[in-house]
Amino acid sequence: xxxxxxxxxxxxxxxxVAPETTLLTLLREHLHLTGAKLGCDVGxxxxxxxxxDGMAVNSCLMLAGQVNGRSVTTIEGxxxxxxxxxxxxxxxxxxxxxxxxxxxxxxxxTKALLDEKSDPDVQDIRDAxxxxxxxxxxxxxxxxxxxxxxxxxxSEARNQITHART
Amino acid sequence: MKAFGYVEAKDVAHAVALLAEHGGKAKVLAGxxxxxxxxxxxxxxxxxxxxxxxxxxxxxIAVADDGLHIGALAxxxxxxxxxxxxxxxxxxxxxxxxxxxxxxxxxxxxxGNLITCVPSMDxxxxxxxxxxxxxxxxxxxxxxxxxxxxxxxxRRTSLKPGDLLIDIVIPKKNLDKPAAFEKFGLRKGQALALxxxxxxxxxxxxxxxxxxxxxxxxxxxxxxxxxxxxxxxGRKIGAxxxxxxxxxxxxxxxxxxDFRASAGYRRDLIAVLTKRALENAYALANTLAGKxxxxxxx
Amino acid sequence: MDDxxxxxxxxxxxxxxxxxxxxxxxxxxxxxxxxxxxxxxxxVDARQQTRxxxxxxxxxxxRLHGLGQTKYIDDLSFPGMLHARIKRAGIASARIKRIDxxxxxxxxxxxxxxxxxxxxxxxxxPSLQDQPVLVDEFVFHAGDGVAAVAAVTEQIANEAxxxxxxxxxxxxxxxxxxAAMRDDSPKVHAPNSNIYASKMIRKGDVEKGFAESxxxxxxxxxxxxxxxxxxxxxxxxxxxxxNGRLTIWATIGRITLARGDMAxxxxxxxxxxxxxxxxxxxxxxxxxxITQEPALALLSKKAGRPVKGVFTRVEEFTSTxxxxxxxxxxxTGVSKEGRILARQIRLVLDxxxxxxxxxxxxxxxxxxxxxxxxxxNVVSEAFVVxxxxxxxxxxxxxxxxxxxFAYESQMDxxxxxxxxxxxxxxxxxxxxxxxxxxxxxxxHSVVVKETLNKAADRxxxxxxxx
Numbered sequence: 001x002x003x004x005x006x007x008x009x010x011x012x013x014x015x016x017v018a019p020e021t022t023l024l025t026l027l028r029e030h031l032h033l034t035g036a037k038l039g040c041d042v043g044x045x046x047x048x049x050x051x052x053d054g055m056a057v058n059s060c061l062m063l064a065g066q067v068n069g070r071s072v073t074t075i076e077g078x079x080x081x082x083x084x085x086x087x088x089x090x091x092x093x094x095x096x097x098x099x100x101x102x103x104x105x106x107x108x109x110t111k112a113l114l115d116e117k118s119d120p121d122v123q124d125i126r127d128a129x130x131x132x133x134x135x136x137x138x139x140x141x142x143x144x145x146x147x148x149x150x151x152x153x154x155s156e157a158r159n160q161i162t163h164a165r166t
Numbered sequence: 167m168k169a170f171g172y173v174e175a176k177d178v179a180h181a182v183a184l185l186a187e188h189g190g191k192a193k194v195l196a197g198x199x200x201x202x203x204x205x206x207x208x209x210x211x212x213x214x215x216x217x218x219x220x221x222x223x224x225x226x227i228a229v230a231d232d233g234l235h236i237g238a239l240a241x242x243x244x245x246x247x248x249x250x251x252x253x254x255x256x257x258x259x260x261x262x263x264x265x266x267x268x269x270x271x272x273x274x275x276x277x278g279n280l281i282t283c284v285p286s287m288d289x290x291x292x293x294x295x296x297x298x299x300x301x302x303x304x305x306x307x308x309x310x311x312x313x314x315x316x317x318x319x320x321r322r323t324s325l326k327p328g329d330l331l332i333d334i335v336i337p338k339k340n341l342d343k344p345a346a347f348e349k350f351g352l353r354k355g356q357a358l359a360l361x362x363x364x365x366x367x368x369x370x371x372x373x374x375x376x377x378x379x380x381x382x383x384x385x386x387x388x389x390x391x392x393x394x395x396x397x398x399x400g401r402k403i404g405a406x407x408x409x410x411x412x413x414x415x416x417x418x419x420x421x422x423x424d425f426r427a428s429a430g431y432r433r434d435l436i437a438v439l440t441k442r443a444l445e446n447a448y449a450l451a452n453t454l455a456g457k458x459x460x461x462x463x464x
Numbered sequence: 465m466d467d468x469x470x471x472x473x474x475x476x477x478x479x480x481x482x483x484x485x486x487x488x489x490x491x492x493x494x495x496x497x498x499x500x501x502x503x504x505x506x507x508v509d510a511r512q513q514t515r516x517x518x519x520x521x522x523x524x525x526x527r528l529h530g531l532g533q534t535k536y537i538d539d540l541s542f543p544g545m546l547h548a549r550i551k552r553a554g555i556a557s558a559r560i561k562r563i564d565x566x567x568x569x570x571x572x573x574x575x576x577x578x579x580x581x582x583x584x585x586x587x588x589x590p591s592l593q594d595q596p597v598l599v600d601e602f603v604f605h606a607g608d609g610v611a612a613v614a615a616v617t618e619q620i621a622n623e624a625x626x627x628x629x630x631x632x633x634x635x636x637x638x639x640x641x642x643a644a645m646r647d648d649s650p651k652v653h654a655p656n657s658n659i660y661a662s663k664m665i666r667k668g669d670v671e672k673g674f675a676e677s678x679x680x681x682x683x684x685x686x687x688x689x690x691x692x693x694x695x696x697x698x699x700x701x702x703x704x705x706x707n708g709r710l711t712i713w714a715t716i717g718r719i720t721l722a723r724g725d726m727a728x729x730x731x732x733x734x735x736x737x738x739x740x741x742x743x744x745x746x747x748x749x750x751x752x753x754i755t756q757e758p759a760l761a762l763l764s765k766k767a768g769r770p771v772k773g774v775f776t777r778v779e780e781f782t783s784t785x786x787x788x789x790x791x792x793x794x795x796t797g798v799s800k801e802g803r804i805l806a807r808q809i810r811l812v813l814d815x816x817x818x819x820x821x822x823x824x825x826x827x828x829x830x831x832x833x834x835x836x837x838x839x840x841n842v843v844s845e846a847f848v849v850x851x852x853x854x855x856x857x858x859x860x861x862x863x864x865x866x867x868x869f870a871y872e873s874q875m876d877x878x879x880x881x882x883x884x885x886x887x888x889x890x891x892x893x894x895x896x897x898x899x900x901x902x903x904x905x906x907x908h909s910v911v912v913k914e915t916l917n918k919a920a921d922r923x924x925x926x927x928x929x930x
Contacts, residue, residue: 019169038697043203057273061273074532079531092526099747100525112268130355
């Protein structure tokens, strides 16, 4: 067994797990964060996507030991008591979530994209979503949702700057 | 996954010592995008995982006296966003970008991709066209060899148990060599190559000099196309010469029929992609030379 | 009247909000000030509209999906819950000589092992009951389950599967559906014929139609097997309690049908079975029937604990239903102007090892095979046959996409041979308002031509092409 300390959604969490435990299993079974899903278990579908140190990764393809001491953001870390994250709101409003199973992964992939690039073009968005397979709605609404979320986040960032100046 | 032991390597020496101690029963975890899938499917049942994924010294991308060094643990994502590589070798950025999807590119490493030794690997052709060298750390110390010598057969490298690929070097003489990468898959994202091609050559008074063409997914390993290279060497650069090189390359390859494509279709792809790679390398040469040309090939 | 309606509606909305408010309150820890989470009220636009058509509706469950709070089966767990895995045959056709589960049963952490012989009625299916839960005597396709294990972890369950010894006597496998129809073919479910359902539609006189035709086209089209690939794999939890009552949480779209199949296989009155269909992570027709549920129920009964089973992605491909591959022979007679005078169709559906929803698929494919065209003389016959392959069943369209591929391909071929525009030949033959279908149904609201014309205009079909 190995001891793992990770910073999940801003909180320090410890766990003692078998070495073969994946990050996905650590999150779902040990930390009860079931938002990331097991879809294919081989890194193709993206349903297990979480953000590790700012990068979107397939949590089914990382061992828990590899994230020891690192920071992990999951879908549960986006909304606050006060409000939905703009990406979640945009996905909800655009109808980008049908059965919803790919949703948390697609939203986390979007989070990583928008953290890196605040004004992505459609090609950037397609590229970022290409690792999140959706079998229901397809990608048109998802792309609209990402564009909308990017708009909202940019305008919030502008408002914050204005606010800081005054 | 079946149970295994896990050790996080402190440095290269530690990793090599662990591999020497456990031999074939240990497996090296770099990006994990292939290894963990293979363990899940019981292709490997290692007793010990030597995790080198956190060794920062193997992630360095920098130019040194002997050429451009890319640490074996540089991820495809890191290669795509490296200013050095973006400037010098856009072909490597293209190749890295064509692998998997964002999530896997953030995990998968260059060294790991080369070690898989699958014929369709996207990291191989451009590096081979640039005559890259690989540095191996083993029980007897470090040694260097051409990348081509790493590849033995499908999923078979020349590494011995206990060897660790630590560095990839593009030799100094090729640092300003224009190179291009072309790939064709069944989809634009997350697709294995039906054929991929790397091409590089110097422009010498309007002629090809030291042309190098490497083909992927059309032979047991990534292969060079010597006949096509010999045909081009010293010849005047032109569309017809590039097309002929493509046709020659298609005759040299040994593609197979499988559920993704027929051998005949792959041969046609080789001809087209080789020509395109040569055109793009030439366009890059012109850009590097500072003279923008509207017609890429005269 | 109107005012009264409004009042009622408002009251209902108020009640709705109250209930919702109460629901939010329940979610909050006691120490936190009572305020709803999230703060913006969830408004369901469609419900507030008296005229829903033309309005954009927000999915009521979209918010939970986006928050990652939707509970799919694999997100549920219960105290003491065990994990089940099923050993797959890995051989297309065989007689089972021996199954030895003793080594698996002896493993620490393994609480129950189940084989097909222990299942009270080892057959189920929506129309023909030909599918065993776990095969006991014969293997019918490589994805068949031969034994199931419940253990404290999935890892132990997997290791236990490796310790189960099964001895097979390989039998000849039937893989080609056309060859399967011949009398001398081995029988998948001996002594029954491999052809397990058929249908024929006749209209007019095809021989007369062919005699009057200027050109006759005979072509064969075929499609491949397709898996639904729902992102969420098939998953279920079974809990057989001490009162002899069974609760199943499952990724099943048709819970009533599933209840019937569970009652049959377990020989249990329906009143003792409760099936909870949870939010399904993609169905597309692939989650319309039970799969592993009876096995999980019996494992739960044996172990006295809840048991969860989640298929691997490989099992999704090998052991759940798929779309029928169809071999489609089309003989079409046309006048020199391009009018279809007769069409004779023969469809052979590869049914795989079990019937599942094949009869429904067969019917739809057969009826729709002539296409949306006015044809006076039609024969459409369809057969579905057993082969030793993954079973085929329901998938979006029930056979319609396959025959559409065939008749539209042939329309293009005919147009090309006659030197006609592919659009014109369709406009010439397409259904009109009041046209009879091949089965004699008079069709209304027919807009085939309008649709074709509109689409052609949108993408500039009639503009000069280079």
